[in-house]
Amino acid sequence: MAATIGFAAPAARGAEAQPAPPLALQVNALQALCRQVFAFRLVMLGLGAPVALGRTAPGAPVYLVGGAVLLTFMLSYVLFRDWERFGPLLLRHRWLLAVDMAFSALLLITATAASPLGLLPLCTPLLAGLVYGWRGSAVYAAAQAAVVAAVTGGFTLAALCLLAGAAGAWLRDFLFRFGAASQALTETRARLAVAEAVRAERERLAREMHDSVSKTLHGLALAADALSRTAADPADPGAARHQARAVAEAARRAAAESRELLTDLRRDLDTPGVSLAAELRALAEAGVVVRTSGVLPLFPSAVAAHLVAVASEAVENARRHASASAVEVEAAVCGPRLVLTVEDDGCGLPAGGVDVRALADAGHYGLLGMTERATAIGGRLHVGPRPTGPGTRVRLDLCLGSP
Template identity: 35%
Template sequence: MRTEGRDFLQRVVAAALLVRLGAIAVALVGLTGHELHGNVLVCILVLSFTSFVQLYSPAVEAFVARHPLTVILDILLALGTVAVVGVESPLVLATFSTALVVGLIFDRRVAVAGAVVLVAGYGLVLATDPHTTSGFMTTLGVPTLYVALVAVGGVVRQAHERDTVAHQLLAETKRAAAAADERARLAREMHDSLGKTLHGVALAAQTLPSWVDSDPDAAREHARLLADGAHRAAAEARGLLTRMRADQPDRPLAQVLAELCATWQGECGTPCHFRADRAVDLSTAARYEVLAVVAEALENVRRHARASTVGVVLAALPDGRVQVEVRDDGVGFSPSPDGAGPRGHYGLVGMRERAQSVGAELTVASAPGEGTSVVIEVDPEKEVEGVA
């Protein structure tokens, strides 16, 4: 049985036990002024003790949830109570919770069988008790309530099952939509980066033979550029594959970021500490771009910062925005007025474009000798979908 089903059964059993304890309390009020015989006291103690044990012992409650057939013992206990105290005793109220649990836990056929056993057992006690006075409640009311409560339990159970199926279908739909979004995003990435690089490599390869014949020195330069392009294409392909493996939309963003930091630390040897102030998440599009920005920031640290430690923090701001910061204690740099990075480095430009594509804000703070801080903030309410 799935965990959700077990949790549901545990809640049902707990609610039924609370109802039973309430019914026992009502029965005690009804018995005020009457002499309590030993058999009645025994029934009260047994019903109360079993209810308290199941209610306040998680192990017993979990056992009942895992083994629903133990409810048969509860049916026998209910009928035994009716047989001992008589059908006119207020303690009969405490047996109604058993009928409710039967309908909630068992499927229709077993629940019907349980209702038949309850009604037949009650009818047998009624027929064999010579002191019982005939009345509507004793002859028809109690058996009808048994059947009605089993039916109510069955309706609630079916509603829960339909709700569970609906949640599963919704989750599957979300996973399918996320997968389609990832495919579209991958196609865009391949077109914008890897495709252009490969196209340049192909053009250089086409012109290389003519340069070999006419200008060997230029041919060597073209060959070097061709090799650089191939290496760049391979690096871009590895980056795409890494982000595909890292961002699984059904996993929490904090878990994905923690694994990204651990992987980077293992590859570079520089300590990378991750902290999540609160459990937050983003849409698939925003997650993808945020992870790409974090990966690019860490790559810049590896290439240029000469840092001794790096910190990545995921936080939820008071105004509802989600913030991710990558901070290092490296050599730092002097950002240009337009927000670009050092001359010849275009990583910050790409990070800003990624942030803008989902309506996020990117802030870079750095100074020579003071390290660098890259902060991306996403407002889920103002977030826009990246263009595929």
């Protein structure tokens, strides 16, 4: 990958392994920095070329310096414009920077260090640091500093060449480290997202199993216990047959609910246009009254499934645990909200209320599943005493404007 983008991976230090190839963020940043180096060189060439040509003797020296200026300008422009295409040449042929260094030294001979061309020698070690890292920048920075010191006789510009090489290598190392940290953070976030998705799916499957097959299997176990007791009494064969039919019916119901659960798991949950009123009417049977108030909108199938499951669980709890004789299910639109309530005339809640987490720890997951379903669709669930008499009321509030 590095050979295609024009950057070498950082050299290993000590016994460390070679780091991973540069990421897209690092590559783009390094390419942008290299382009800025050539843009700076183009500007300095444009400003300093007249000074260099004016200080050059007529004849062959003018042609030599002019050719060096023109060639350096053209090469800088080509690399500035098409770095992705020509940049890998610097990686495969490191000696090309030596040619670049020779051209800058030739221009520096005819111009003073204080002229714009005096800053051109800084570009070579800076570029070496960006492309090759610390080792490449050390070689070219030292060589460029020696050439500058020999040509100008001063050490200020030579010291700046050393600093430019170190700056290029430091910037490159910083970008690699920053990119590696960004990649590690991205991978960590991806792993957390996968773990959260797995946890959410496990909870969803647990709710679906609890609200369908688990209840039927519990009833099947009770019917089987009754059958075993009845079969021990040969004086009442009719009761044994009745219990056997109950066991068979519960087994068939469990099989049907298993197939329905598997079908729901494969069904598209984002299908819009489900009538909540029609889904709730399926709960109406002996002792259960279903009413609607206002114009109920059509819901996505996933939202409707959660609403119906909450109502169904509340009805089942009223029958099984509260010994209720009458249950009322009502779905009403109150302004921008949908209010789904299930009220029963059973024995009501314990004196201290209900602790959902304690019930879940004891193996009773009904209320926990209802709470999770309400939260999944952006609703709020409240379980409390019935306001008009003995019994329990389950209320789910859902803002119709929520996604």
